Structure formats: C-alpha cells, structure tokens
Amino acid sequence: MRAAQKYPVLVALIIGALFMIAPFLIVAINAVKSPAEYSANGPLALPEGLYLDGIQDFWVRVDFGQKLFNSVLISGSVAVLAVILSVLTAYAIGIGRIKGRPWILAFFVLANMLPQEALVYPVYYLSKEAGLYDTRLSVIIVFTVVQSAFGTYLLSSVLSSFPREIIEAARIDGANSWQVLWRIVVPVSRPTIGVLMVFFFIWTWNEFLLPLVMLISNDNQTVSVALGVLQGQRLMDATMTNAAALLGVLPALVFFLVFQRTLTRGIAVGSVK
Template identity: 55%
Template sequence: MTAFATLTVPAARPRRRRPLRWVILALAILIALVMLAPLMLLVLNAFKTGVDYSTHGPLAWPTSWSLQSFRDYLDRVDYLRALWNSVLIAALVAVFGTLVSLLSAYAIGVGRIRGGTALLAVFLLATMLPQEALIYPLFYGAQATGLFNSVWSVIIVFTVLQAAFGTYLLSSVMSTLPPSLLEAAALDGAGRWRILWSVVYPVMRPTLSVLMVFFFVWTWNEFYIPLILLSDQSVQTIPIALATLQGQNSIDVTSLNAGSLLSLLPTLVFFIIFQRTLSRGVTVGSVK
C-alpha cells in the first residue's frame, strides 16, 4: 500500500481592520454630512409655511409638511416655460460646443496649423475673462443682429465660450495621439475627414462625453449673461425666474427654497442618468 501524506494548510486569519481605516471612514462620513447640510436645509425650508419659518427659524424641523410654498412659486413663475428654455439652451450649447471643440481641436492638435500655440493662448484668455467685461459688446451685438430676447443669442454666446475651453482641452489631448496611428490611416487612403470620424473620434469619445456633460451643467447654472440678453419673461431660464422672487425690500424665503429645490431636481436627474458616462470617461482617460 502506498501512503499519501496529506498536508493541512492553516486557514487564513481574517485581517483586522486598522483603527486608521475607521478614522478615515468617520472623516468621510462627516465631510459628506457637511456637504449635504445645505441641501437638507433647502428641503426642510421648502416644505415650511411662511409663519412656521418666521416663528421657528431656518434650522427647526417643520411643524407640518406643507406644499404651499411650491404652490406660491408655481403661481408666480411659469416654471414649465423656464424649464423648457433652460433645457433647450443647455442641451444645444452642450452639443454645439462639443462639436466646435472637436473640429477646432482637430485642426490645432492634429492638423498642426500655423499659430496653433497663439490660438490656444487666445482660447485660454477667453476662458479667464470675466463675463462683466464681455456684456457690453454682447448686448449691443444682440441688438444689432436682432437676437435680443431670443434664446439663440445665449446659445451662440455660450457655444463660443464653452468651445474655447473645449478646444484648449481637446487639442492638448489630441497632440498626444500616436503619429503612427494617423499615418497608418493616411496610408490606407483615408482623408482628413475620414481620419477625424474613423480614428480620432472613437478614441476621443469618452472625453467628449464628459465634456458634453460639463457644458450642460455649466450652461444650466449661468445667470448674468442670460439676465441681460433675455429680459422677456417668455424666454427666461430657471435661474432668472428664480431671481424674480427676490423683491426690493422683502424676500419670500420659503417660496425661494421651493423654487431652488425645483430648479435643482433636473440637474440631479441629469447627473444620475449620465453618472456612468462621467465615470467611464474618467476611467478611460486615466488608463490612456
């Protein structure tokens, strides 16, 4: 008979969590609570009545959950019209701004046009200029072209401004593409247009998706330029409609909180829908 020796492998002991991990977790939870505190106060005060707010203050729990503030806000503001204007402007700026950024960055980063570095410096300067320095030429330009009180005035302005940043970002990324990849496509007979859509675009698609999400959120939150160019109530965006609740001598705080909550919900829904797009774009960019 042949004897087989059996070896017993001791079971791996579970690793004990270090106290440092618990400290980091506690700090992360604390930071999350601090960041969520303004949103929690917004929700609490949105469901209060004016009497409840003036009696107990902003930090107290509502004595009764009321929808009166939402009714007052919807009675004073055409929310659906403002929501449509904001969605239309932000969506078109995101699409057009990303497209213009792709085309101009392709010419600078891959086409190697003359003066590309100077153009990038101009684009960078355009992103650094305050909007107050641009409002006078934009105002008179909108009046001269007949686009004043039209959503297209804001769409054109923010498409150019967002594309300046997008061009600066994408051109630096495109300049790192392997030249052998582009040369191989050219040897196969592909022209510049075919190289753009068959070679460059698939590589840049995650970055373009992230850029489009950023353009949408940035344009949604814009206030100063739309306030000047869109004075008519029928073309106002949500931030401008929300500002109409602030009177000269008084502010309806509960209605303002209700309107802020309704204004925040579309961006939250948009972020939840495109959260995977953001995570994929960041992950792919890090792998590259």
C-alpha cells in the same frame, strides 16, 4: 496597518459629503413646510407634514414650466454645439498640427480667463445690430463660443498625444480627414467628450449675468434669471424661497445623476492616460 491608514481618509470624505449634502437637505425640508411652521420651529426642524403650496405657488407665479423649457433648450443646445465645435477645432490644432499652435492655445486660455462682465456690452451691441437681442438663439451662440474655448483647449491637449500610428494606418486604408475624425478620433475620445458635455450643460444652466442682460422678456428667461428677479422683488416668504431654490437646482442635479457614469468613466480614463 494599511486599513488603519485608510480610516482617516474615509472619515474626511464622509464629513466632506455631509457638508455638501446638508444645505440641499435643509432646502428640501424647508420647501415642504408651511410659513407658520417655519416661523414656529425654525429652519432645522423636521416638517410635520408635506406642505406643497409653496412649490405650487412659485411654479405658477414665475411660469416655471416655461422657464424650465428655456433652460433645458439653451443648456442642451450649448452642450451639444460647444462639444461639436470643440472637437472640430481641437482636431485641427491637436492632430492637424497647424502653424502657430502655441499662440492659438494661448488665445483660448486668454478667452477662458476673460470675465463675463467684459463681454456684456459687446455682446449686447452685436445682438442688437444682428436683430438677435432678447432671443434664446443669441444666448446659445454666445455660450457655445465661450464654452468651446475651454473645450478646444482641453481636447487639443488630449489629441496632441493621440497615437499617430493609428491615424497613419487609417489613411493608408484610404480614410480621409473627416473619416479619421468621426470613425477613429471621436470614438476613442468619447469619455472626455462626455465629461465636457456634462460640464457645459451644468455651467450654462447656472449662468446668470448674460441671460439677465440678453433675455428681458418673461417668455425667454431662464430658471436662474427668474429666481434672481423674483427674489429681488421680495415677493416670497421663506418657504417659497426654499421651494424656488429646490426647483432651481433639482433639474441640474437630475441631469448630473443621469450622466454620472459618463462623468466617472471620463475622469477614470483621463487619470489612467
């Protein structure tokens, strides 16, 4: 009886997985078709052979290697720096129990709800005044602060329930606040920190508006900006468009697959807690 009850859930999961995988497969199939084959057989037909000129032409046209380096540098830096900043601030709020904790957490929630459109002009003006406009560092700083707002809110909620007995025992043994943080709190919270790092990388990779405004030089643009600008110029056929979409999503997908065990472990630990 229980096995029979599981079948509808399994069927629903399979159908949901197909809906998520199908668009990616269609893009991958059309990325290796020639324009003539695409026009003759349509987007759903299987390719008769591997046509890689669309991928190669797109790579050369947008200097995809440079764009890929910029995206990896920005997303990786933001993921690491935002996690570090989140850990430090959440430790002070969640374990340090500073005064006004509810109001501080409310501020971080408000920061997460603030639309990026409201940040465009202030960030643009401040970066101009600081001489950081059109630099990758400016985008790294902005997204580190933005992502750490969510990370601080999440980690502070986790650390607020951290066993006080462990901390007190460490302090009795002579550990200071810094040692308690890096030798006790961080190792125990590693699954949650790993989940945040994966999310921060993927979220930053997919950002478009602020990099579009802040990075106007071709050498500093990210993958998402390069895709949007080139498609806006209408210089690509259907095959190259699919090749661009495939190359744009593939690095993030690879990163997700590499760290999927970290993500799964963090979610599992969080559900058990």
